[in-house]
Each structure stands twice: as structure tokens, then as C-alpha cells.
Amino acid sequence: MSTSKGRGREETQEERADRRWSDLLQELRVAQTGVQILFGFLLAVVFQPRFAELSDADRNIYVVTVVLGATTAAALIGPVSYHRLLTGRRLKPQTVDWASRMTVIGLVLLFCTMCSTLLLILRVALQNTFALWLVGGMALWFLVCWFVFPLWALARGRSGPRMDEAPAEDPPAGPKD
Template sequence: MPEVREGDRERGESPPERDESPLERADRRWNELLQELRVAQTGVQILFGFLLAVVFQPRFAELGDVDRAIYVATVVLGAATVGALVGPVSFHRLVSGRRRKPETVAWASRLTVVGLVLLYCTMASAFLLILRVVLHNDLAFWLMLVMAGWFALWWFAIPLWARNRSESMTDDEPSR
């Protein structure tokens, strides 16, 4: 079993399986993070574009106060999501060349997690608004809760369970 490097466990990382320097590891983690951000940013841009276009639709004027409040909350959450998921790029650009790659990757990773939580909230809020407009009844809220649970399961619960399971399996192994 490879030796756990100092700080790996605190960041929730499994023991390294590669023989790489800290800078090589930072480069690899940065490239992996960029791939993840590309997936998330595409979805966020489409969702945010949809949200911005909604206000210009004729039916928007028919929304009641509660639905308008949900819309405003959704747009604010969407904007915050865009900020959080574009933030790592800005962070990297402003820190680049200052020999801070490991710290940059750590901060960008944290910001990405914040962005995913904000995206989760944006999705739930947008889903609630759409269902309220379509269904006009309390079923909209319950369907939103089911979908929010579904997203929470796959975006957070199962990955955290897998991470914790992996860590506990590593802890149970005898040291060599």
C-alpha cells in the first residue's frame, strides 16, 4: 500500500497510487478539475441563459408574487453558481506563475464544490418554478423534493459514502 502523504487525509484524498512529485500531482489534479468544470459550466450556462430569457416571455407577467420571488431567488442562485464555477479559472489566472499550483488547485477545488452546491440549489429552485407554472398545485413542491433528493443522492451522498468507505478500508489495513 502506498504511503499516505501528509495532508492527503485532511483533504479527503485517498493515498496516492502514483509516484509523482507534489507539482506533478498538482498539474494532474488541475487538469482533472478543468475537465469537471467544463461539464458543469456547460449546464450552468444553458440553465442561466434559460433563466434570463424567461423574464422576456409574455406569460411571465401572469406570475404571482410567490412565483416571482422563486424566479428572483433562482436567478440570484444561478448568477452565484456561474461566479463560483468560473472562479477557479480567474483564481488560476491571477495566481499563475507564482509557484502556487498546489494551493491554487486546493482553492479551485473548494470553489468548485461551492459551485456544485449552488447549482444544486439553482436546479431545485428552477424545477420548483417550472412545476408550479405547469401544475398549479402542491404536487409541484413534492416533485421538486423528490428530484432534489435524487440530485443530492448522486451528487453528494453516494460520492461521500464512497469516499468514506474508501478511507475506512484504508484505515483498517495493517501498516507495513
């Protein structure tokens, strides 16, 4: 694709939707793989002999973690289903928008799942309140990596139009300041 006057790509709404969908699929592949491995691990925990020794609090954390893992998997696999059910209905731009929203929800749920998983593992491993401090530190790190850095980059680059949107009309020619 060519650029015009530094305004980004010149592409139709359908071409933009195709590109955005392809980008989203690549992102989902990374997230889905991690979620599926984590969820598989969580499902196996209940069948371990030591599970019977967990306190009621740790069992409750486990149940919450498994439910969070399942909802995370659903949110991150959902865009594929959404796309498949709407393919051929001339709704690709809307499909990409909704799939993108589902992916963000999935990332927020993944954040919660990771924190809950860490809490369970560190409580069992350390058996003290230091686990809570470690989870808090890791939660902060996840927030910074997954949300703060991208939002910071967005704020810094806000001066120009989004690259995936249609360019705005050129302002009328006139004298420059």
C-alpha cells in the same frame, strides 16, 4: 506514472497539482456548460409574455433562482480566474486546493439553483402543491447522486491513503500476525 507497492502514484507535489488541475478542468467543463445553458434560459424567461401573469410568489421564486444561477456561475467560473491570476507565482498546489473548494461550493449552489428552477417551472406547469412533492423528490435524487454516492464510496475506500497525496512511509519490517 508507476506505482510502488500499491501505494499509488509516485509524483512530485507539482506533478500532483498539474494532474489534479487537469482533472478539475474536465469536471468544470461539464458543470459550466450546464450552468451557462440554465442561466441563459433563466435570463430569457423574464422577456416572455406569460411572465407578467406570474403570481408574486412565482416572481419571487424567479428572482431567487436567477440570483442563485448567477452565484453558481461565479463559483464554477471562479477557479479559472483564480488559476489565471496566480499562474507563474509558484502557488499551483494551493491554487488547486482553493479551486477545488470553489467547485464544491459551486456544486452546492447548482443543487439550489436546480431545485429553485424546478420549483418555478413545476408551480407554473402544475399550479398545485404536487409541484413541491416533485421538487422534494428531485432534490433528494440530486443529493444522492451528487453527494451521498461519492461520500459512501469515500467511506468504503477510507482504509487506504488518498491517491493524490504523497504516500506514507513504509512501516518497519517485522513479523506478521
